[in-house]
Amino acid sequence: MSDTMRMSHQEIRDRIATLPRLDIALKQTPLEEARNLTRVLGGPRIFVKRDDLTGVALGGNKLRNLEFRLAHAMKDEPDTVVVGLDLQSNSARQTVGACNKLGLKTILVLEGRRPNNVQGNLLVDYLLGADVHFAADRHEQRALLDSLAADVRARGGRPHILNDNPMFDVASAVAYLEVTLEVIEQLGERGLAPNVFYMSSSGKGSAGIMLAQKLLGGDFAMNAVCATDEFHLPSRTAGIANETSAALGLDITIAEDEVVNFTDFVGKGYGIPSEAGDEAVRLFARTEGIILDPIYTGKAAAGLIAHIREGRFSKDDVVVFVHTGGTPAIFTWNELWL
Ligand SMILES: Cc1ncc(COP(=O)(O)O)c(C=O)c1O
The missing domain is CATH 3.40.50.1100 (Rossmann fold)
Incomplete structure (x- = not known):
């Protein structure tokens, strides 16, 4: 087993194409620079991968x-x-x-x-x-x-x-392996490369981004932020990544100690909004007109915002925030925004 592999985007796409697939989602979703958010936070460059815009029934990561x-x-x-x-x-x-x-x-x-x-x-x-x-x-x-x-x-x-259906975990990881390729290409067109990805994940989507990092030999980190504390995320994420690697016929493994997934933004629990998450939802809405949700993406954004405020990034760093959808929850929690 090798620790990193150097594969081209086309070689990775060819592997993904070995899996049966239907055409349902809008793919090649936009990558949008959040300049106002950067200015307000005094932070790094932030790019939002709009995977909330995958088209069907208000979109999202599934x-x-x-x-x-x-x-x-x-x-x-x-x-x-x-x-x-x-x-x-x-x-x-x-x-x-x-x-x-x-x-x-x-x-x-x-x-x-x-x-x-x-x-x-x-x-x-x-x-x-x-x-x-x-x-x-x-x-x-x-x-x-x-x-x-x-x-x-x-x-x-x-x-x-x-x-x-046995494909749930692998399908999520493959989806976000593909998203990583799109993001790297979209940043490449601007002469940039990612330093770190942030995404709400309980280990399925984030496993795909970790696989991309290894397959490309990419010099970027995957900082997942989880909306629940019900899982042992290192073993779950590595397990999903390795199952996905095998499903794609790849000779690569992810170890548990490589997994970074923050559980300190869950708040009171899964499905319960948090103050930091709600602040993040408001901030994205009021600076960029981007609607997050208080259950998943708001909490992930709260993690990113906290890390920026801690001074973890320089102004030149390129941070990618993957918007995984979930926006209908703003209506369930309408009182939070009034
Ligand atoms: C909006 C949103 N973001 C993130 C997730 C987590 O995704 P995963 O654990 O499949 O990476 C989900 C689904 O559970 C979701 O609905």
Whole structure:
């Protein structure tokens, strides 16, 4: 096993092209320089990779991922995708949008109760026409996934339970391996190269950026910021990176001690906005007109802002903030902005 490999962008893209894939997302998303944010923070150059603009159903980081997961699912020629996720899941919204594009029905089994005021991602799920069910906990969710899939089968349909699709982790990592190539090319056109990436990740997307760094022999760091403290991130991230490396037929490994993922911006817990995250959402909105969200991207931006204020960067450093989407959550948390 080698520690770094020197592959060209085309060679990496050729490896990615060995995986079955559908065309669902808008790719080659813009890279936007946040000059006002830099000025207000007195910080490094900041470039925002707008992967919130991947097109389908208000966009976000799961659409590139779904191109691989749904391609894998299509081998069974499903007519219905059945998926269990959280009540306000970005992933659920993007899944329904992607399935609509493919002409598939979607059954969602969301963990939680139907709120009186349906807002955010859940509202979009309904608008997209998903058949929405609710489950009190993971156990009930699993039972409902199986029984709803059985109902589809009994009616002569062909369900695919997306939770059982083996591609989730690898698809996320491959998606952000590809995003890294796009960013490096977009910076290259401006005569620049990245020093560090910041992104909200629980180890899937960030594994892809770490792989890119090794495959390209790139001199940049991956500073992930996690929205939850439920995982052991070094083992999870390295595991996903190495599974992805194997899936692409690459001779490269990531070690646990190479993983950088900050959990100190989670605040009170997953799904609960934090003061620093909310400040970051306001700052991006008011300096750049870029809408983050208080659950994922706001907390990641809070990490970046805190590190800039600690003086970790010089003015010439090039920092890439990957906007992974999640913006419908601003409506769920409307009181925060009034
Ligand atoms: C907006 C947003 N950002 C980041 C993440 C984390 O992505 P991952 O852990 O797949 O890298 C998610 C999904 O969980 C998300 O919805």
